[in-house]
Amino acid sequence: MSREVDRLIERVRSTLREAPEAVPDPRLVAQLLSAVWASPKPSMLRRWLDAWRVPAFSAVTATVVAGLALFAGFVTRGVIGERPAPEPLAASGPQTGEFPVQFAAATTIDEAAPVLTQFVLNDAKAERVSLVGDFNDWSGAATPLTRLDSGVWTVSVPLPAGRQVYAFLIDGTFLTADPRAPKSGDADYGREGSVVMVFPR
Amino acid sequence: MNMHRRVITLVALALASVSPAPAFAQGPVVLRIADAKTRVVVEREIARAAARGLPLQPLIAKAMEGVTKQATGERIQVAVSLLAKRLEQARVLLAPSTSVAELTSGADALAIGVPGTMLKQIRAAWPVERSVAMPLDVLTELVARRIPAQHALEQITALMARGATPSQIASLGSSVQADVAAGLAPDAALDVRARGVMSLLPSPAAAAASAPSGRRQP
Structure with missing residues (x-):
């Protein structure tokens, strides 16, 4: 079997040796090169896409890749991730001898940084008290006050610097202004609240 | 076919990496207003303000203030509309702020x-x-x-x-x-x-x- 194959190979070799040497026709070469040069060049995008090899994804791989890309998107846009820890607080005491009392963050230099502000309401009969204002979209559930043993209600919330209008919502229905603070007018709804000037730090 | 797959992959990756936050930030505002008629009217008012490039948070707060103060739907709508006008005026007067x-x-x-x-x-x-x-x-x-x-x-x-x-x-x-x-x-x-x-x-x-x-x- 092997001897027959060797003989066949030898015959092919001898035939090829006897054949005239193939010399390319210069006119054909010129025509071929002209045709190649005349053909439109692929765009940069096309060449880049041709060069970029995409592996054939399995369904599982594709899902994992899409998941990672989504996660990266959420992280880079700040939807997922650690929130900055609150800065240490240094009590500064009352600003004007009136409530609410403001506390400054020890290292705050940003004028727009929220300032912790304490609110107090003396209402021993109330069962629930919450603080409402623009800063919490007037949500009665967002900022509940804590009742102390003395019957005084209090809460400290970070507020943006500036003029803040607020009110207390008692037992979920009764809205009242802070008796210790200046009143704010209310041309829109006719229910005045209170005003606190929050100092920037 | 291979080219299509490459393009689709690129588009999918681009969308996945940039879409989450804008989708949350610019989605339609849904207010917790019990009265459906009032809610629709106020949400429409806020959508109009959004189209004019006004900040939405003050308008949402104004609407919710009306809800907490138990104002009528009509009054809430007027209050939100007036605030939108004032915000627009302020934007002109305080430009470039x-x-x-x-x-x-x-x-x-x-x-x-x-x-x-x-x-x-x-x-x-x-x-x-x-x-x-x-x-x-x-x-x-x-x-x-x-x-x-x-x-x-x-x-x-x-x-x-x-x-x-x-x-x-x-x-x-x-x-x-x-x-x-x-x-x-x-x-x-x-x-x-x-x-x-x-x-x-x-x-x-x-x-x-x-x-x-x-x-x-x-």
Whole structure:
């Protein structure tokens, strides 16, 4: 079997040796090169896409890749991730001898940084008290006050610097202004609240 | 086919990496208003404001304030619509400022009756890169304590020109509040407290020397 194959190979070799040497026709070469040069060049995008090899994804791989890309998107846009820890607080005491009392963050230099502000309401009969204002979209559930043993209600919330209008919502229905603070007018709804000037730090 | 797969993969990756936050930030506003008719009308009003590029948070807060204050749907709609107009006015008057805080403060000042020209004067008193939200808030507060707007404006812009900080300007508003509550005449309270803040500031020559280049004077 092997001897027959060797003989066949030898015959092919001898035939090829006897054949005239193939010399390319210069006119054909010129025509071929002209045709190649005349053909439109692929765009940069096309060449880049041709060069970029995409592996054939399995369904599982594709899902994992899409998941990672989504996660990266959420992280880079700040939807997922650690929130900055609150800065240490240094009590500064009352600003004007009136409530609410403001506390400054020890290292705050940003004028727009929220300032912790304490609110107090003396209402021993109330069962629930919450603080409402623009800063919490007037949500009665967002900022509940804590009742102390003395019957005084209090809460400290970070507020943006500036003029803040607020009110207390008692037992979920009764809205009242802070008796210790200046009143704010209310041309829109006719229910005045209170005003606190929050100092920037 | 291979080309299609590459393009689809690229588009999918691009969408996945950029779409999450804008989708949350610009989605339709859904308000917790029990009355469906009111909710639809107010949400439409807010959508119109969004189309005009106005900040939505103050409008949402105004609508929810009406809900908490148990106002009628019609009243809530009017309040939101009026606030949108004031925000738009403030944006024009305070240009080039576009921060939510400044526009909200400007709208509040307009609501209490401060003339639009005064917003322009406040804006011109500080360089454009510096927020005028606090001076506007104090102006609003002083007018709310029944001090004539022109008098309040003069004192505030004088402090701004002398290099007062937002905290010092805030202290003016807070001190006048306390004085008026204690029975002092509003105008007198403003004069005495403005003099007190002014005494803490450097002389006009020193303030001018330390002012950044390009600073606009009132």
